[in-house]
Amino acid sequence: MEPRPDFTMDQPIASYTPTDHATWRTLFEHQAALLPGRACEEFMLGLKGLGVAADGIPDFNRLSDILGKATGWSIVAVPGLVPDEVFFGHLANRRFPVTWWIRKPEQMDYLQEPDVFHDIYGHVPLLMNPVFADYMQAYGEGGVKAQRLGEITHLARLYWYTVEFGLIRDAGGRGLRIYGSGILSSKSESIHCLDSAAPNRIGFDLLRVMRTRYRIDTFQKTYFVIDSFDQLFAATRPDFRPFYERLHGAPDLGAGEVAAGDTVLVRGTGEGWGHTDDA
Ligand code: HBI
Ligand code: FE
Secondary structure: OOOOOOOOEOOOHHHOOHHHHHHHHHHHHHHHHHOOOOEOHHHHHHHHHHOOOOOOOOOHHHHHHHHHHHHOOEEEEEOOOOOHHHHHHHHHOOEEEEEOOOOOHHHOOOOOOOOHHHHHHHHHHHHHOHHHHHHHHHHHHHHHHHHHHOOHHHHHHHHHHHHHOOEEEOOOOOOEEEOOHHHHOOHHHHHHHHHOOOOEEEEOOHHHHHHEOOOOOOOOOEEEEEOOHHHHHHHOOOOOHHHHHHHHHOOOEOOOOOOOOOOEEEEOOOOOEEEOOOO
16 A cells, blocks of 8 residues: 555554554553553543553544544554654644554564554654644644754754653652653653663753754653643744754754753652752
8 A cells, every 4th residue: 555645544454463463462561550650641641531452553543533522633644754844744734643563572672763652652642632732733833944944953852852752740749750752652761761860851941952962772861851731832832943043053962961051850859859950
């Protein structure tokens, strides 16, 4: 089945094998056991609202009906990574591109390219949240503009450190929770990002994020922490051109660097996290 010019295709539901559905079940059950208390409330609510279950790879059309009623988003099946401008164009129109195939059993713990588990389980539940759904559409519109300005690199870092690997303070301010899809769909990184002393956890700052390079082949060296989705949406609502201007003077930072002025979060007693005012 050839994809259409916009890279979308019908989900080849009949082509999933029993092994594919078993892989989905294994991945789903791992995360269902691990994420309560680690994933943000908005993710848990979205997952519940979608009715995504362990039994097997879900029907995208059924999920699109539910998602459409909640926030006007729909799911479109794609063969895999699509060109940036195609990806942004879909997001700008509230269509989330979902890779139709699932990883092989030997890739259970990590794969570089997003598969159906990463996209459906990691990304789609948060599209049920109205504020996050608006942020994702605005990101798509920003991507179309960034393309014209040659600023994809800076904007891709914002996506990476929020949508894919973002952490959020939980409502009670007691602890940190996960909202990044790259973490939510990974058993080992769902543990590492909160429990390990290795990574930096730094308070979200838009320009700081867009200056920071990232790795795609290891656990993240730095996680950026937002206070709320409202904070993220408000910070990224303005036109980005002045931000891009300011970035031209600022050198990039390495994935694991701590910079002057960073709000570095340090683990307090129990689950609490305080922060130093300076690095
Ligand atoms: N294509 N299918 C798909 N899924 C993605 O997450 C994706 C993509 N193309 C480009 C891309 N992500 C990133 O480079 C974005 O930052 C644009
Ligand atoms: Fe992703």
